[in-house]
Amino acid sequence: MDDASDPDFNRRDVLVGTTASFALTGGGTAAAQPIAVSAPVVSKVAFRVNGKDQVLDLDLRTTLLDALREHLNLTGTKKGCDHGQCGACTVIVDGRRINACLSLAVMHEGDEITTIEGLGTPTDLHPMQAAFVKHDGYQCGYCTPGQICSAVAVLDEIKAGIPSHVTRDLTGTVELSPAEIRERMSGNICRCGAYSNIIDAIEDVAGVA
């Protein structure tokens, strides 16, 4: 497990190396028709992650998700679909949850970013983290950091009076209810299907259980 703490070495490096050797021996059409690729452009970006200032030199193409995982070694935030469909990469930026995979890191200059690592620690869990443990709100755990970041933001959104698809009266106050929580969590997919326990955990923290 020592490798896990070393950002310079991981299983993917081994896989990439293997693939490259196949490509070399395979020859073929890719080499015959080279694709013109312009050189990557590197830019500096400064933002604050979990209360700590960070300055990074990044290829412009780097998403916020890859900046967190590959450059800051904050691997709690997960890469699921990488296309904004699964919610595993959900982080909180300036108080709002977003899909970190669909956002360029360079566009977060000066932003305040909170990841699962910033919500709590193993010895000092955030109430939402503790509730997920208590209610067994996961099976494999891969979607869990995104679920928890999303859930924390969902309760703030309801508190702030932001309506949802299931809000009956748009001109009234937004009620905290199980239906509201379910609708608002639809951007976080759990392939194991732990939804009922996830909802139990969020309702517990929200005080509607």
Place this chain on the structure above:
Amino acid sequence: MRAFTYQRAASPAEAAAAALKTPGAKFIAGGTNLLDLMKLEIETPPHLIDVNGLGLDKIEPTKGGGLRIGALVRNTDLAADAKVRKDYAVLSRALLAGASGQLRNKATTAGNLLQRTRCPYFYDTNQACNKRLPGSGCSAIGGISRQHAVVGASTACIATHPSDMAVAMRLLDAKVETVRPNGQTRVIPIADFHRLPGTTPHIETSLQPGEFITAVTLPKPIGGTHIYTKVRDRASYAFALVSVAAVIQTDGTGRIALGGVAHKPWRVEAAEKELPRGAKAVSAKLFANAVPTPENRFKLTLAERTLAAALLEAKG
């Protein structure tokens, strides 16, 4: 993703001029659709112009009693705005029926109007697609076309426009305000903004090269009961098979626009005159020239029934 260069624009006019200067350059705001497409190399802009710092994130009253919505107002903020919720509820409802909370927090008003189709053949670069690669053909025609357009399509393209918000904007007779690279501004009625595919499905709007959206305006409120009914394969976070936006007055007159059925929000003013005669009559006019595929013929029945449900809901 292909490499690109990047700049932050200092003004709308500068953004427009910069876009004209580099062919293929794109404006980026929320980026939730553009980056998705760039990862798949369906979009390959050599240059990105970040327009987030332009201060176009306000919702203000207009002199005519309507609202001016800045191009960069996030979908969450537009849906939650007190005036929109009170006077243009169909717009709030449409926004809240679309995407996920995470996406609505990033996606902008102008970006929502400009989002590309989710036709699976557009997304698969191994397939022929006149929208992605003009002249290559359309694999959706004769392919799996359950989600596709039933009306207003062409032999070149049967894709649908994916937006819910745009359907409500069309219903409300919104206007799109722009600035061009030469600094001139203009106003495009939403009815003229999105195009039918015809022989050029890759040209989706009436925007000229470099033209930049600064705001979307709504006329003064029209009253009535506001409904947005969306039918989809799951109860949340899915694109519409059919959606119906409706504003119905107490005398039974009103407006109707549909999503999920055409290359643009589908509104036929002549069909609205049939409202007192009910959903069947309205639907007959809306889909008079429909050409469904065997796989999406069901949308005609679904649209009529969704419309009937919306009209029933409007009666209270």
